[in-house]
Amino acid sequence: MKKILLFIITAFLATSIRAQSVTELYQARDFRQLIEQEKNADELTPEELYMVGYAFFQLENDDKAIAFYDKAIEKGYDNGSVYFYKGLSLGYLEKYDEALKQIDIALEKEPTNQEYMNHKGELYRYQGKEDIALEYYVKATQLPNTIGDPFFWVAYVYHGKQELKKALSLYYEAVEIMPQSSHYYVAALHSIGQLEYTYTQNYSKSAQAYAQAININPKDYEYYPKLIKAYNGAGEFAKADSIFSLLKVAYINQELSEEDQKFGNTAVDESEWNGQKLIVYRYFDDPKESLDISYKVYLLAKGGDKVERTFMVEQTLQLPDGPKHLLCEKDRKTDTHITYPYGWKSDAIPLDNLKKAVVLVLDGKMKQGASSTTGKRK
Template identity: 35%
Template sequence: MKHFYISTFLFCSSIVFSQKVEKLFGEEKYKEIIALENESVNFTGEELYQLGFAFFREENDDKAIEYYDKALNKGYTKPHIFFYRGLSEMYMKKYNEALKDIDKAISEAPLAEFYYEKIRIYKINKDIVSEEKTFLEALSKAEQKDDWYKKIIGIAGNYYYVEKKDYTKSEEIYKDGIAEFPKEYSFYTKLIKTLNAANKFSEANQYFDKIKVFYDNKELPEEDMKFKNLSVDEFAWKNQFVNVHRYFDKPKEMLDALYVVYLIDEKGEKVERKFKIEKTIQIEKKDPEFVICEEINDGHRTFPIGFKNDSFTLSSLRSEIIRILNKEIK
C-alpha cells in the first residue's frame, strides 16, 4: 500500500509539473520555466525541449543544447528540436554541427524558416555558392508560403539584382512572389527597379500603375503614403549611386514634381544632391512641359534641360542627370 501511495504521489506530481510547464511555455514565461530546472528529472521529452527552448530564449545556448539532448534521449524527435539545436550551435559558431541539425529538420519538415537560417549560416561563412543553392531549393520546396518565405524571395531577388546583375532571374523571382503574395508591395518596388535596370521601361510602368491603385486606395505602408512616391530606379555615377523616385500623383500645377532624384554620398549614408523633374509653364506647344531643377541651400535652380511631356524614358533621365553631375550642363 505504501508503494502505491508513493507511486500515486509521483504520478500526480508529474502531471502537475507537466501542466505547469506547458502553461508557462504557452504564456512565454521562460524565466519561470528555467526556475523549475531542479525538477527536470521528472520531465517528459517535450518538457525537456521546452526547458531547453526557455534557456535559448534567455540566451544560454549551452544549457539549451543540454536539454535538447536530454529531450532527444527521451524520444522527443520532432523537427523543430533539431532546428533550435542548430540555431544554438549557430550562435556558438559551431556552423558544421548547425548545418547538420538544420538539414535534419528540413528533411522532415521543409519549412521556409528552416531554410532561412541555413541561408544565414552560408552568408556568415561567405559561401555564396551554397547560399544560392539553398534559396533556390527553398523557393521550390518550402511547404509553407509564410513571412519567412517572403524573406527568402527578397534575398534571392536582391542577389540576382545586385550581385549577379541577372535581371531576368530577379524579374522571374519577384513576379512569382507577386503571384503568391499580390499585396506584398515591396515586391512591386523591387520588380519595377529590376525591369528598369533591364531597360524594360514600358513593363515597369505597367507595374507602377498597378501599385498606384494601392496608393489611390490608401493601402500602401504609411511611409509610402506620406512621401507619395516610389523608388523606381538606381544607377551608378563614379563611386556613388543615384536613386530615382517617381511620384504617384500626376503633376498638375507649376513646380509639381514627376520625379525626384537623389545623389547619395560615397559612404552611402546621406543625400548629397537632390533634383526634381518639375512641371513648368508652356508658352507654346513646342516648349517643354518638364524641366530639371535642383534644391540648393539658398533656394532652387533650373537647368536648361527640358522634356516635351511625361513620356520620356528613364534612360533619357539618367543621361541628363549624368551630364549635370559631370558638369557638362550649368
C-alpha cells in the same frame, strides 16, 4: 454504498469534463482561456500541465511556461516536445546553456527530429556562434525533412560570411525544398532577389524572385519597390510601371508604411555614375500645378549614403510646343533652384531618358538654363 458510488461517478465526470475542456482549448488554440487552468494545476494530468505550459509560451510568459513544463515532467510526462519547448522558453530568456541541455534531452528521445536539431543551431546563432550553428543546421538538413527551415539557415550563414555564390545556390535549393507556407520561404526569395540584383546583376532573375514573393504575400508592399527596380534594371519598363501603379493604389488607400505614406514616393531605380550611386524616386501624387515634383534623382557621395546632388522633374507653365515638365536641381550648398534646358511635353517621362538627362549634367555636357533662390520643397 450508493453515496460512495455517486461520489466516484461525480469525480470521474468532473475529471472527464475538465480533461475535455483543457484538450479542446488546446486544440482550439484558445490560450487565454487555457491559462485559467493554472488554478487547477494540482488536478491536471501530466499532458494537461504541458498544454497549459504551451499556452503560457504562446502568450510569451516563458517563466510560467517553464514552471508548468517542469510540473508535467515531475508527474511523468516524458515526451520530447516538453523538453523542446522548455528549451525554447529558456532560449527566449537568454539562458542558452540550460536551453541547450533541454534540446539535447529532446534529441535523445527523438534523434531524427529536424525541428529539434534546427533549433540547436538557432541557440548557437543567437549567441553569435555562427560556425557551430552551421554544423547543426547542416545536420538538420540531413534528417527527415519536416519543416525545411534549416535549408534556409545554411544559406543564411554563408550569406553572412559573404560567400555569396554559395549562398545564392543554397537559397535556390531552399525554395525547392521548403513549403511555401514557411515564413522562411519568402525570406529565401527575398535573399535571391537581393543577390541576383546586387551580386550577379541578373535583374530578370531578381524580378522573378520578388514577383514570386509578392504573389505569396500581395499585401507585403516592402517587395514592390524592389521588383520595380529589378524590372527597370532589366529594361522591362512597362512591367515596372504596372507594379508602380499597384503601389500607387495602395498609397491612395493608405495601406503603405507610415514612412512611405509620409514621403509619398518610392525608389524605382538604382544605377552608378563614375562609381557613385544614382537613385531615382518617383512620386505617387500626380503633379497638378507649377513646381510640383514627379521624380527626384539623388547622387550619393562615393563610399557612403550622403546625398551629394539632388535633381527633380518639376511641372512648369506649358507654352505652345513647350515642355510640361523640366529637369531641375536644388543646390545643396546655396539652396539655389536651377533649371536645365531639358524637358518633356507630356506626363510620360521615360526612365532611361530621365537618367540620360541627369548624366548629361553630371558629365558637364548640359549647362543650366536659369537659377533662382525660390522653389517648392517636397
